[in-house]
Amino acid sequence: MKKSMRIASACVACLALLSFSACGAPGSQGSKDAGGADQVHSDAKANDDAKCQNTIKKKGVEKVTVWAWYPAMEKMVDTFNDQHDDVQVCWTRAGSGQTQYQKITTAVKAKSGLADVVQIEYDVLSQYVSGVEKHLVDLNQFGADKLSDKYTKGVWNAVSLRGGKSVYAIPVDQGPYVMMYRKDIFDKYGVKVPTTWQEYEQAGKELRQKGFQGHIGNYEPSGNGSNVTLIAQNKGKVYDYSASQPDKLGVDFTSKESKEVMEYWQRLAKEGVVTTDDAYTAEWYKKIVDGSWATAVCASWLVGNLRGVSGADSSADWKVAKAPGWSSTTPSVNFGGSSLAVTDQAKVTKKAAKVAMEFFDDPAIQQTAITESGLFPTWTKVLNSESFQNMTDPFYGDQKINQVIAPVALGYKGYDFLPFQPYAYDEQTKVFTEIVRNGADVPSSLRALNKTLTDYATQQGFTVKK
Known part of the structure; x- marks a missing residue:
C-alpha cells in the first residue's frame, strides 16, 4: 500500500474503536430481532440517492455503498461497474484508517449512516464482532466458505477469526x-x-x-x-x-x-x-x-x-x-493488510456480499491493485504465477523481488x-x-x-x- 494509507492504517492504533466494548457483554450473539449482524436487509431503493465519489454510468441499477481508502480505488470501481449490470458500486473515501474507523463508530452508535461495505484491517476486525450486536455480517451464509482456497492461509484465518464457522470479511492485501x-x-x-x-x-x-x-x-x-x-x-x-x-x-x-x-x-x-x-x-x-x-x-x-x-x-x-x-x-x-466487510446496516445484504466477495476477484482489478495501488496480493493463484514472480522492479535494481516476498506471504499461517x-x-x-x-x-x-x-x-x- 502507499505511504499515505499505511501510516494511517496498520501503523496507527485506532483508539476510537474502544467504544465498541460498550456495545454489550462479549460473546453474546446479535439477533435478527435486535437488528444485529444476523439481520439480512433487502431494501433495493435505499441507496438510490446515495452520494458517490465515482460517477455511476448505469442508471436505474441497484447501488451498494462502499467506504475504502485503497489507492486507485476509483479506477477499480469503474472497472467493476463496467462489468456489472445488476449492481453498481457507489464509492466514498471516508478517510483512511483511524479517520474512517471514527466514522464507523459514529454510525454504529447512531444506528444509521454506515456504508454497506467497508475496508477494515485484520487487526481491527474482532472489535466489530465481539459485542451483543455484531456489526459485521457473517458472509458464510452467502457462500464465502467456498472461497478459502483462493487466499493464503494466514489472511483467511484473520477474516474468520480462527473460528472456522464464520467469515466476517474478504481478504484483499497483506504485508509479508x-x-x-x-x-x-x-x-x-x-x-x-x-x-x-x-x-x-x-x-x-x-x-x-x-x-x-x-x-x-x-x-x-x-x-x-x-x-x-x-x-x-x-x-x-x-x-x-x-x-x-x-x-x-x-x-x-x-x-x-x-x-x-x-x-x-x-x-x-x-x-x-x-x-x-x-x-x-x-x-x-x-x-x-x-x-x-x-x-x-x-x-x-x-x-x-x-x-x-x-x-x-x-x-x-x-x-x-x-x-x-x-x-x-x-x-x-x-504485518498489516486489510479486507472488505459487509456491515449490519447494509441496505441489501446479499448484493453487498456480492460486492465484497467479487470486487477483487477480477484479473483486471487485481492488476490495477498490484501495479497502481501498491497492494501485495492475498490471492494464491497470483502469488504462484510466473508473471507475478518474474516482475522486475527498477527501484531495486531490476530484482525480481516477488520471488523473495511471495513465499513469505504463502507461508504465513496467521496469529x-x-x-x-x-x-x-x-x-x-x-x-x-x-x-x-x-x-x-x-x-x-x-x-x-x-x-x-x-x-x-x-x-x-x-x-x-x-
Missing part, C-alpha cells in the same frame, strides 16, 4: 515481513548482509567499527503490529482470541520468546547498534532513504513506499531479502489480535519504550504489561485464559 537493505553500504564496508538476528547484531557492530556513520537499523517501540510480528517470528503468541470462544481471550507477554525478543532489542539499543526512533513519521521515512540506516525490516508495503519518499540518497542500491530469522525454523510472518487491540497497542508501546530507551527491567516490565491487559480484559467482561 521482509528486509530492505542498502547493498552499496554493505559492499562499501565489506560486511555480510545478515540472514539471522545474531548476524544482524554482528553486522551492525562491524559497520560501526569500519566507519559507517549511521546504524544498521531502527527498533521502533511505537511499531504496534510490527512489534507483535517480531515476537511471532520467535514463535511467541502474545494475543489469543477466536470467534469460536468470543467471550474468552489470552494475553502472554511473559513467555521466554517475548523476553528474548525484548532483551535482544534492548541490548542493541544500549550498545548503539540500532536507534529507537518512533515509527511512520516523516523523519522515520527520511532516515530510511537518506542513508542513516542500512536496513529497514518491515512489511512489504514499505517496499513500494520507499519509491516516493523525498530526500533519498541518489547513490542508493536497494535490494529485498527475507527478514532475519531466529533459527532455521523461524516462521513466515505478516490473533484482541477485541480491544488499540488499547493493547497503546499499553504495549509505553512498556516497550521504557525497555529500549530507558533500560527498564524486561521480565518485570512484561509482567506489568500482562497484568494491565488482563485486568482491562476482565473489566470489559472477558474471561482471561490461564
Whole structure:
C-alpha cells in the first residue's frame, strides 16, 4: 500500500474503536430481532440517492455503498461497474484508517449512516464482532466458505477469526515481513548482509567499527503490529482470541520468546547498534532513504513506499531479502493488510456480499491493485504465477523481488489480535519504550504489561485464559 494509507492504517492504533466494548457483554450473539449482524436487509431503493465519489454510468441499477481508502480505488470501481449490470458500486473515501474507523463508530452508535461495505484491517476486525450486536455480517451464509482456497492461509484465518464457522470479511492485501537493505553500504564496508538476528547484531557492530556513520537499523517501540510480528517470528503468541470462544481471550507477554525478543532489542539499543526512533513519521521515512540506516525490516508495503519518499540518497542500491530469522525454523510472518466487510446496516445484504466477495476477484482489478495501488496480493493463484514472480522492479535494481516476498506471504499461517487491540497497542508501546530507551527491567516490565491487559480484559467482561 502507499505511504499515505499505511501510516494511517496498520501503523496507527485506532483508539476510537474502544467504544465498541460498550456495545454489550462479549460473546453474546446479535439477533435478527435486535437488528444485529444476523439481520439480512433487502431494501433495493435505499441507496438510490446515495452520494458517490465515482460517477455511476448505469442508471436505474441497484447501488451498494462502499467506504475504502485503497489507492486507485476509483479506477477499480469503474472497472467493476463496467462489468456489472445488476449492481453498481457507489464509492466514498471516508478517510483512511483511524479517520474512517471514527466514522464507523459514529454510525454504529447512531444506528444509521454506515456504508454497506467497508475496508477494515485484520487487526481491527474482532472489535466489530465481539459485542451483543455484531456489526459485521457473517458472509458464510452467502457462500464465502467456498472461497478459502483462493487466499493464503494466514489472511483467511484473520477474516474468520480462527473460528472456522464464520467469515466476517474478504481478504484483499497483506504485508509479508521482509528486509530492505542498502547493498552499496554493505559492499562499501565489506560486511555480510545478515540472514539471522545474531548476524544482524554482528553486522551492525562491524559497520560501526569500519566507519559507517549511521546504524544498521531502527527498533521502533511505537511499531504496534510490527512489534507483535517480531515476537511471532520467535514463535511467541502474545494475543489469543477466536470467534469460536468470543467471550474468552489470552494475553502472554511473559513467555521466554517475548523476553528474548525484548532483551535482544534492548541490548542493541544500549550498545548503539540500532536507534529507537518512533515509527511512520516523516523523519522515520527520511532516515530510511537518506542513508542513516542500512536496513529497514518491515512489511512489504514499505517496499513500494520507499519509491516516493523525498530526500533519498541518489547513490542508493536497494535490494529485498527475507527478514532475519531466529533459527532455521523461524516462521513466515505478516504485518498489516486489510479486507472488505459487509456491515449490519447494509441496505441489501446479499448484493453487498456480492460486492465484497467479487470486487477483487477480477484479473483486471487485481492488476490495477498490484501495479497502481501498491497492494501485495492475498490471492494464491497470483502469488504462484510466473508473471507475478518474474516482475522486475527498477527501484531495486531490476530484482525480481516477488520471488523473495511471495513465499513469505504463502507461508504465513496467521496469529490473533484482541477485541480491544488499540488499547493493547497503546499499553504495549509505553512498556516497550521504557525497555529500549530507558533500560527498564524486561521480565518485570512484561509482567506489568500482562497484568494491565488482563485486568482491562476482565473489566470489559472477558474471561482471561490461564
